[in-house]
Amino acid sequence: MNSQLKTGLILTIILLLISVYSKSQTRYYVKAEAFNYLGNGLSWESAFKSLQTALSNSQAGDEIWVAKGTYYPTTNSDRTIAFEIPDSVKVYGGFDGTELYSYNINQRDFSKNISQLSGDIGNSNYLLDNSYHIIKTENVSKETIIDGFNILKGYANSTNSDQQFNAGAGLYNIGTAIESPSSPILKNLIFEENYGKDGGAIYNDYHTKMTIQDCTFKNNSASRGGAIQIRNTINSQKVGKSETKISRSRFENNSVSINGGAIYFHCGNGDCSPVLENCFFINNIAEIQNSSITPLGGAVAIYSSQGTSNITINNSLFAENHAYYGGALSFDSNYGSHISNIQNTTFYHNSADRSGKVLSNRGYNGSSKSFIKNCILEESTNPSIKHFDNFYSETTLSFSIVNTSNCDLLGLGTTCQNTTIFNGAPEFIDSNNIYGNDNIIGTSDDGLMLSNTSEAIDEGSKVNLTYFSDIIGQKHINAPDIGAYENPCSKIEFLASIPDISNEYAPYATTQTLTAANTITAARVYYQAGKHILLNPGFKVEGGHSFQAKIDNGCL
Structure with a gap:
């Protein structure tokens, strides 16, 4: 081959690669205020008016920028239509609609530029004709990102036996491939006023590995999992591991009639290992509505049947949640195995109709073990912990502050190591105003911050600690403080x-x-x-x- 031919061949290959690369990096723009539907979507000036148009044109590697405004899955009354996000496509909201191509998306102002995905497709403010799902993802990789939207008023109330249309009104995620779980990343989202029989805002089924960061869930409702339900059983077969990581997120005023006021993990025959870090659970409720049902887990409930579940909770706050059993948490293992590790978490004024203000622990023909470390248990009455089938369930406390004079008062089946501080006084800054003067949870004036004279300061253990800051990002000084908040001194x-x-x-x-x-x-x-x-x-x-x-x- 002569040199000219060789050079020409190389140039052709390079140009082809550039062409493929360019195609894989297409950015589409969507603007509710666009003048017409004839734009090509390649700039704000020629933006698509419909998000569905952008999604139908996108392929793996593309991204979509969505300007402020309200977008609906359909312009007709078909409740089954959702925004279906293609694999490896990134969808960003929160833009003014004038940003330059080089604009840094981390500078978006979500409070000013609200990109809203609404299921209110029929009669305005009439739930019964709203979309079953607002967003749907299936077998997508972690390159699939949904970032910067308010997602509201989905209503998954189908009476059909098909699970799809009575679960996950905000987002329905399903992974049918055992080799590669459906793994979307959700960031900077607000899920509000969504309802589904299972998973009011989000439903994950089969083999999933979802990541949720900096999201807010409020006023969502369901029978199980007021905000989120994670399930990994199909036809009673073991499907693989379901892994969910939720960080820096808020769950407020979500409710259920059965289990998991905010989140319900149904581990079934499969294995699941959820991680909750730097999260706030406030005023979530598992409310009794039927005398034959005992709702469990005002904030979080886990049910493990024949499989294995391991939950990790770090740097989190559970305040004023309520259930029949397990005001904050419920762990239920039926022929399965469950382990929970809870560290640097504050439990404050959770309540239960019967028992277990902090948690209920049940191991029926299985085992359920909880390890609580560096935590504050500040509950108005006791017992804070309820064990069913004591032979199969147990809870161990260490380096923690409790408001009882001895371990037995916490609940039978509870073991307290000698590092437990009894009759402790956390001395919060203002426990009557947990949001602080700015009325925003997760800021430096939160009422459950520790005062300078709190005996929780420096009394935690840093052994096996994998994080170096508290729930709002303040660095640990010397030994960590007990509880979710680190005093700056x-x-x-x-x-x-x-x-x-x-x-x-x-x-x-x-x-x-x-x-x-x-x-x-x-x-x-x-x-x-x-x-x-x-x-x-x-x-x-x-x-x-x-x-x-x-x-x-x-x-x-």
Whole structure:
């Protein structure tokens, strides 16, 4: 082959590769205020008016930018039509509709530019003719992203025996391939006022591995899983592992008539290993509506039958949730095996009609074991923990604060290690206002933050800890504090004098007088705000160093 022919062949291959790559990176624009339906969708000026048009034109690798406005799955009354997201397509909302091509999507203002996906397709505000699902994904990879939308008013109430149309009114995700679970990533979404018999906002079935980040679920309802239901059983066969990770998300005012006010995991014959991190569960309810049914798990419920379930809960808050049993949590293993590991979590004023304000634990011909570490159990009455079939269920507490005088009062079947603090006083900043003055949960003025005199400060264990900050992102100082929130000051039991303050910043909180004597080489020390520093006569600063007192995060 001569050199010219060889060079020409190489150039042809390169051009083909560029062409394929360019095609795989197409970005489509959607704008509810577009002038007509004739645009090609390749710019804001020629944007598609319909999100469905953009989805039908997209293929793997493409992305869709959706401007503020309200979008419906269909313009007619067909309730079965949903926004079906193709595999490996990224769909982003929250745009003004004027952004440049190079715009950084992390700068979107979701409160100003609301991209709303609504199931209210029929008569306005009449639920019975709304879409069964607003979004549907099937056998999609983790390259499939849905980011920046308000998803509301789906209504999955079909009386048909087909599970599809009575579950997951906001989003229905199904994975039928054992080798590759359906694994969409959901970010910056608000699911509100959705209803489904199973999974009011989201339903996952069979083999799934969903990731949920920075999402809000409020006022959704169902029979099981007011906000979310995860299920992995098909025809009584083991289908593989269902893995769900939910982080930095909020669940408020969701409700069910059976199990799992916010989330219900039905592990069935398969295996599931959900992870909940930095999440808020507030005022979710599993409300009794039928005398023959005992609702379980005001916030989260897990049922494991013949399979294995392992749930991890870190850095989370469960407040004012309610159920018949298990005001916050319910773990039920029927011929299966369940283990729960709960760390740095605060339980506050959850309630149960019968027992188990914090959790109910049941191992019927199976086993259910819970390990609670670095947690605050601040409940109004006891017992906080209910065990059914004690031989098969157990709960172990360590490095935790409880408001009882002994372990037995927490509930039979509970073991408390000697690191448990009984009759503890977490000393929250303002437990009467858990949202804080800004009325937003998850900010630095939250009412369940620890005061500077709390005995929870520095009393946690960092052994096997895989995270280094608290529920709102504050770094752990020295040993972690007990509970979901880290006080910005570290605690010193007694501090009389510091002869030589080190070169490094050291955060301190103490009610003692701080006395600095002798030579100070480089004085930089945090001290509890409102106290004072006494420098003994005769102290001096040498070597060109200076003595500074700096106020930072409530510490001096």
